Structure formats: C-alpha cells, structure tokens
Amino acid sequence: MSDPAFVSAFVYSIEKTMRSMLGTTCRMSSNPEVTSGRYLSGVVYLSGRANGRVALSFPLSTAQRVVAGMLGIAPAELSDSLLRDGIAEMANIVAGNAKALLADTPYAFRISLPQVTQGQSELPASRSGQHGVSKHFESPLGPLVMAVWLEQAPEVDAQKTN
Amino acid sequence: MTTTLKILAVDDSLVMQRILSEAIESLGYQPLRASNGEEAIEVLKQNVGNVALVLLDWNMPVMDGLNTLRSIKENKLLADVPVMMVTTECEKQHVVDAIKAGAKHYLTKPFSAQDLAVRIAECLGDGLSEHSHPNSEA
Numbered sequence: 001m002s003d004p005a006f007v008s009a010f011v012y013s014i015e016k017t018m019r020s021m022l023g024t025t026c027r028m029s030s031n032p033e034v035t036s037g038r039y040l041s042g043v044v045y046l047s048g049r050a051n052g053r054v055a056l057s058f059p060l061s062t063a064q065r066v067v068a069g070m071l072g073i074a075p076a077e078l079s080d081s082l083l084r085d086g087i088a089e090m091a092n093i094v095a096g097n098a099k100a101l102l103a104d105t106p107y108a109f110r111i112s113l114p115q116v117t118q119g120q121s122e123l124p125a126s127r128s129g130q131h132g133v134s135k136h137f138e139s140p141l142g143p144l145v146m147a148v149w150l151e152q153a154p155e156v157d158a159q160k161t162n
Numbered sequence: 163m164t165t166t167l168k169i170l171a172v173d174d175s176l177v178m179q180r181i182l183s184e185a186i187e188s189l190g191y192q193p194l195r196a197s198n199g200e201e202a203i204e205v206l207k208q209n210v211g212n213v214a215l216v217l218l219d220w221n222m223p224v225m226d227g228l229n230t231l232r233s234i235k236e237n238k239l240l241a242d243v244p245v246m247m248v249t250t251e252c253e254k255q256h257v258v259d260a261i262k263a264g265a266k267h268y269l270t271k272p273f274s275a276q277d278l279a280v281r282i283a284e285c286l287g288d289g290l291s292e293h294s295h296p297n298s299e300a
Binding site for chain 2: 016017019020023067070071081082086088089092093095096097099100103111113
C-alpha cells in the first residue's frame with residue numbers, strides 16, 4: 001500500500017484537478033494546518049486488482065470555496081445540495097485520473113459513483129482491516145486531505161516484502 | 163423568426179451541468195440538461211432537429227454514457243447529432259470504444275473553462291455547414 005507510485009497517482013491527480021478546474025495551486029504539506037470542525041468528504045470506491053476507497057476531505061470553508069470557484073460564484077450563493085454535488089464531482093475527477101494513470105499497473109481499478117459524507121475528516125485510522133495512507137495539501141482556497149485505503153494490496157506489496 | 167440551436171449537457175453532477183451550461187451560453191447556444199442517459203434520450207426526442215451537439219458524461223446512474231451514445235446512434239431520428247464525450251474515463255480503450263460507438267470528439271476531465279469552450283467551438287465548427295448558426299434568422 002505504501003508503494004509511492006500508487007499514492008503519487010492520486011497526488012498528481014489532485015494537483016492537476018485543482019489547477020485545471022480552479023486555476024489554483026495545490027501542494028502537499030509537510031506541516032499540515034490542523035483544522036477543527038466539520039469536514040465534507042467525497043468518497044469513491046475502488047475495485048479490480050486494487051480494492052479499497054479514496055476520500056478527499058475538505059474543511060467546510062474550503063469545500064465552499066472550492067465548489068464556488070468551480071461555478072464562478074460566491075460561497076454564500078451555494079446551496080447545500082450544490083456543495084455536496086461539487087465535492088462528489090471533485091472526488092470523481094481525481095479518482096478517474098488516478099485510475100487512468102494506474103491502468104497498466106498491478107493497482108489497476110474501476111471506480112464507483114462518488115458519495116459524500118460529512119463529519120470528521122476521513123483518515124485511514126477510521127477504518128480497520130485496510131491499509132491506508134493520508135496526505136495533506138495546502139491551497140489558496142484552504143487545506144484538504146486525501147486518504148486512500150486498500151484491502152491487502154496486490155502483488156507489488158508481496159514482492160517487496162519477500 | 164429567430165432560432166437558437168441547443169446543446170445538451172448530460173452529467174449526473176449538477177455542478178458539472180452548470181459548468182457545461184455556462185460554456186454553452188457563452189457560445190450563444192441554448193443549454194439543455196439531463197442527469198443520465200434515459201433523460202438525455204427523452205430530451206433529444208423532444209428537440210429533434212434543434213440540438214447541435216451532445217456533451218456526454220460516461221459514469222452515470224440509470225444509463226451510462228457509452229450505452230447512451232449507442233442508443234443515440236441506433237435511433238434514426240437522433241443519429242446525426244454529434245456527440246462529444248466529457249468524462250474522467252481517459253484510458254485508450256475507453257476512447258476507442260467511444261469513437262467506435264460514434265462519438266465525434268472526446269474531452270477528459272479535468273478541464274479549464276477555456277479548454278471547454280474551445281473544444282465545443284471546434285465541434286460546432288465541424289457541423290456549422292449542416293446546421294443554422296445560433297441566433298441566425300430562420
């Protein structure tokens with residue numbers, strides 16, 4: 001699960017999606033801003049050679065700025081349904097691009113339709129029995145967290161541990 | 163009488179529908195919206211002869227984009243409407259499948275607003291000789 005190529009595909013997809021859809025930078029942070037309060041998470045399930053899920057978690061204020069930015073409107077103009085829909089679409093785009101990058105690797109997967117959850121940030125520790133990793137990002141629109149879980153990883157991990 | 167040609171945006175994301183619609187309006191066309199393939203077919207049947215282009219997502223509930231594309235191309239009334247896939251599905255096999263099924267263009271998400279407008283304009287440029295220009299006198 002700690003295969004850098006697997007995680008890098010998602011990192012690259014997040015940076016590309018933020019740049020293309022919002023015209024903004026987004027970089028991994030080694031000193032993540034700790035944000036209390038509620039998070040909105042877009043979750044996509046992965047199935048195939050790799051099985052698991054990926055979640056993009058945004059503090060509520062970041063989520064509002066991101067979706068408002070996608071639509072070119074003020075955050076105050078967003079309805080709750082549009083906000084959730086936008087976060088789902090962000091997760092869908094990020095997962096879809098990572099899927100393409102990993103298509104010819106042992107981590108090839110299909111993706112589900114996106115779901116949205118609200119509550120605490122989606123971190124690997126929140127689900128047992130799976131191998132997870134999280135990465136924090138900073139952007140002018142606020143911080144966000146990407147977390148990926150896999151069930152027992154495919155051949156790549158087995159080869160590395162043998 | 164003034165007529166405005168329409169462009170149908172098919173995507174289960176309301177946010178993406180709005181993004182596509184804004185680009186459509188910026189080019190002088192009237193946007194139509196559908197959230198899945200079945201809705202798209204119904205909208206097209208209600209607007210036969212007035213739709214210049216379909217922008218079609220791939221991953222959608224009820225009827226996905228590829229099956230929607232096939233249904234459009236199998237319907238004699240709708241088959242001539244050009245379709246551009248607008249999707250996260252960007253592996254080579256997906257592109258090949260879509261082109262074989264009759265897609266004319268393919269745009270992968272994510273995209274910038276400028277990319278989107280340019281690609282739509284390119285699609286419409288191909289077909290302008292066959293359709294009246296938006297806002298033209300009928």
